[in-house]
Amino acid sequence: MGIPVYLAIFLLFVVVAGCSGAETSGSGISQAEETETPTSQPNIVFVLTDDLDYASTQKMPQINSLLAKEGASFEEAFVSFPVCCPSRATILTGLYTHTNGVKGNNAPQGGFEKFVSEGHEENSIAVSMQEAGYQTAFFGKYLNGYPAGEPTHVPPGWDEWYGKLDGQRLYDYRINENGEEVSYGSEEKDFFTDVLSNQATDFVSRAAPEEEPFFAYVAPTAPHGPATPAERHKGEFAGEEGLRPPSFDEEDVSDKPSWVRDMNRISGKQSSNTDARHRKRLNSMLAVDEMVASLIQELEDAGELDNTFVVFTSDNGFEQGEHRIKGGKRTPYEESARVPLFVRGPGIAAGSKIERLALNTDFAPTFAGLAGIEFPADGRSLAPLLHGEDPAWRTSVLLEAFTNEEAQGEQANLPNYRAVRTETHKYVEYENGERELYDLQADPYELESLHESADPALLEDLKAKLEALKSCSEEGCREAEDAS
Numbered sequence: 001m002g003i004p005v006y007l008a009i010f011l012l013f014v015v016v017a018g019c020s021g022a023e024t025s026g027s028g029i030s031q032a033e034e035t036e037t038p039t040s041q042p043n044i045v046f047v048l049t050d051d052l053d054y055a056s057t058q059k060m061p062q063i064n065s066l067l068a069k070e071g072a073s074f075e076e077a078f079v080s081f082p083v084c085c086p087s088r089a090t091i092l093t094g095l096y097t098h099t100n101g102v103k104g105n106n107a108p109q110g111g112f113e114k115f116v117s118e119g120h121e122e123n124s125i126a127v128s129m130q131e132a133g134y135q136t137a138f139f140g141k142y143l144n145g146y147p148a149g150e151p152t153h154v155p156p157g158w159d160e161w162y163g164k165l166d167g168q169r170l171y172d173y174r175i176n177e178n179g180e181e182v183s184y185g186s187e188e189k190d191f192f193t194d195v196l197s198n199q200a201t202d203f204v205s206r207a208a209p210e211e212e213p214f215f216a217y218v219a220p221t222a223p224h225g226p227a228t229p230a231e232r233h234k235g236e237f238a239g240e241e242g243l244r245p246p247s248f249d250e251e252d253v254s255d256k257p258s259w260v261r262d263m264n265r266i267s268g269k270q271s272s273n274t275d276a277r278h279r280k281r282l283n284s285m286l287a288v289d290e291m292v293a294s295l296i297q298e299l300e301d302a303g304e305l306d307n308t309f310v311v312f313t314s315d316n317g318f319e320q321g322e323h324r325i326k327g328g329k330r331t332p333y334e335e336s337a338r339v340p341l342f343v344r345g346p347g348i349a350a351g352s353k354i355e356r357l358a359l360n361t362d363f364a365p366t367f368a369g370l371a372g373i374e375f376p377a378d379g380r381s382l383a384p385l386l387h388g389e390d391p392a393w394r395t396s397v398l399l400e401a402f403t404n405e406e407a408q409g410e411q412a413n414l415p416n417y418r419a420v421r422t423e424t425h426k427y428v429e430y431e432n433g434e435r436e437l438y439d440l441q442a443d444p445y446e447l448e449s450l451h452e453s454a455d456p457a458l459l460e461d462l463k464a465k466l467e468a469l470k471s472c473s474e475e476g477c478r479e480a481e482d483a484s
Contacts, residue, residue, distance in 0.1 A: 041133070041213040041371050042346060043308040045204070045295060046363070048091065048217070049288060050084065050141060050224035051281075051329065052314035055243055057340035059282055062293040067312050069351050071344030072386055077358040078421065081400055082316035082329045082336040084224075085144040087360055089115050091315070092124040094364030094377025097400055099473045104403035111145030125364040125375060126157030129215045132373045137203045140164050140196050140219030152179045162199050164192070168221050170228040191230050193220050193284075197291035201298045208302035215367065220291065222284040223318075229283035237282040242275030247322040247335075247445040255449040256323070257434040259413040263324040274321045281318075309345030309370060309386075311363070323446070332399050332419045332428045332436070333446055347387045354385050357423065359397045361477070378477040394481035396422040398469040420466040427451075427462035437462070 057063060079087045081097040089095075089102035092115075097103055101118045104110030115121065130136045137160035146163060147153045151174065154161040165181070166173040170192040174183050184190040200218045207214040229236075249266040250256075266274070292312065299305040319325040322335045329336045341358060361379025368374065369381030384391045399419040419428040419436075426446070428436040437451040437459070451459075468480035
């Protein structure tokens, strides 16, 4: 199979820019490239799951065979603020939470209304993709708090809109379908993930014959609670054992901050409940697994698979007993912040694994970079990594958490924090003055915090990196992330 025309042009531009010393913008596209109009733009299908942990993804057969084995797997992919709405706001803007201002799931500090009041709807990646000539379509969960009393609201930038109303319901819900409320019932055919799959594949079938490329953003609610599975998938993982990493029900938490030390050990009943929820989450993901297969098949049938990037990820991870945390997210630990990230598309080596740090600030500039347009962002385009290049790359990312308005039970005492996560270490500062430090190479499960015994030079270096990241924006973020 020959190399796609757009990729050949892209590689030629890279060579020319490299020889001329052309500067690059935040999207990872050189200024020379930005003056050119690509003769062919690839399609992009972005699939965003809800609360999907990295480990559970390994149990999905179609996602692994059709995406991971046929494309690239990012082994070090993270979200900066591991909570639904802040993460989704970052995905749409390419901006860290401290830059975009959406600091929680609910108004006034977060949610859909905050996103709108900050002016992000008019400046989202969808608007830029539409202006670049893409057919744009959105399917599923948008932002927490949407539609805020306006059930027919269609955000700018979307040619087609299928925004889910009624929260996490998978039966008896409504969808805003291009400005019209459509109700779905409780029959098997109304199962939300299946409806979503049908709408998305229908769009691909209609958009593929057109001359313009398409950008589809597909956002199922699985495996977020209540994690209702399709009827056909109930009991599929009946024999599956729960996750038991070394950090599960951590025995010695004397090195941990007070919010962890105050937690009780996991009881036998709680352990059983955690296992049952894990199996239910897996069952709920099987319909998403089938949806991915349907999208790939539709792209192949339409003759567009070889010119389409399919990106699969999650808005955050999920704690399932690690460090005594019975369930949830928002924490600075790997289980919350690390997410699956698979990308299949033209020029990507099948079965490749990418070890570089990737962040949810990178999605918008990546889409822009693949489309050949500029998009200002705190992140950077992943395109060079996808195409097997070895560019100078970031050595750290910022993890941050602000409002804790929805936290209940054991996580109600989790303070706001800022953390720097490098390729080898994680350093956390809580607003109450407590600290954590982990050597991730020697201690990948974060069992022993070294904040009181570490080399002072290491601590000072990490503190300096964190300080530079706390209030960075755009080029300043890339410089702070790259600081050695």
